[in-house]
Amino acid sequence: EILLTQSPGTLSLSPGERATLSCRASQNFSSRYLAWYQQKPGQAPRLLIYGASSRANGIPDRFSGSGSGPDFTLTISRLEPEDLAVYYCQQYGHSPQITFGPGTRLEIK
Amino acid sequence: EVQLVESGGGLVQPGGSLTLSCTASGFTFGNYWIHWVRQAPGKGLVWVSRINNDGSDTVYADFVKGRFTVSRDNSKNTLYLQMNSLRVEDTALYYCARGGDRSFDLWGQGTPATVSP
Numbered sequence: 001e002i003l004l005t006q007s008p009g010t011l012s013l014s015p016g017e018r019a020t021l022s023c024r025a026s027q028n029f030s031s032r033y034l035a036w037y038q039q040k041p042g043q044a045p046r047l048l049i050y051g052a053s054s055r056a057n058g059i060p061d062r063f064s065g066s067g068s069g070p071d072f073t074l075t076i077s078r079l080e081p082e083d084l085a086v087y088y089c090q091q092y093g094h095s096p097q098i099t100f101g102p103g104t105r106l107e108i109k
Numbered sequence: 110e111v112q113l114v115e116s117g118g119g120l121v122q123p124g125g126s127l128t129l130s131c132t133a134s135g136f137t138f139g140n141y142w143i144h145w146v147r148q149a150p151g152k153g154l155v156w157v158s159r160i161n162n163d164g165s166d167t168v169y170a171d172f173v174k175g176r177f178t179v180s181r182d183n184s185k186n187t188l189y190l191q192m193n194s195l196r197v198e199d200t201a202l203y204y205c206a207r208g209g210d211r212s213f214d215l216w217g218q219g220t221p222a223t224v225s226p
Contacts (some may be wrong), residue, residue, distance in 0.1 A: 035212035
């Protein structure tokens with residue numbers, strides 16, 4: 001089973017700043033199978049990024065993904081108050097088990 | 110509207126059973142793999158199970174194997190999760206999610222299952 005770790009656990013930034021979220025896998029896998037999700041308080045998760053760097057439909061270009069196994073990054077440029085959420089990475093490729101990282105909580109000052 | 114709607118959650122005693130449903134609308138349900146993901150109160154996302162588009166192949170996380178069964182009825186656009194021998198640690202919000210291009214591209218709002226004496 002591929003384990004994912006995310007850092008930092010909590011990130012506190014001001015509007016307009018840049019957020020860099022990290023996801024590290026316990027073993028290499030293809031970047032094709034790395035996704036990022038946003039979960040706002042009281043809501044279901046929403047797909048942000050798939051294939052490590054492709055934005056899902058309707059996702060603003062402030063959100064970008066990069067990296068290759070085992071290290072991946074989600075970057076949010078120009079933070080807005082609405083970006084308050086927990087962000088999860090997910091690996092989908094080490095079939096059949098799918099795993100999520102523990103999440104990074106993003107706080108907006 | 111393209112959506113998934115879960116139902117069937119509730120309160121059950123340890124050792125009991127519960128059947129969750131996930132009803133799809135706005136897209137061709139039978140073309141997609143569907144997953145169950147759960148989230149314990151205040152915790153992160155945990156993948157539980159998936160079923161392929163015609164129901165012929167299912168996979169489970171080790172912690173539910175032998176206790177949970179996923180199935181689907183494409184004529185009713187509905188997915189099911191039969192949960193038996195429930196434990197207190199199965200308490201969670203259960204989401205169904207559509208398997209898209211190497212990711213989960215559509216999520217329901219979740220249905221809560223509480224296992225308590």
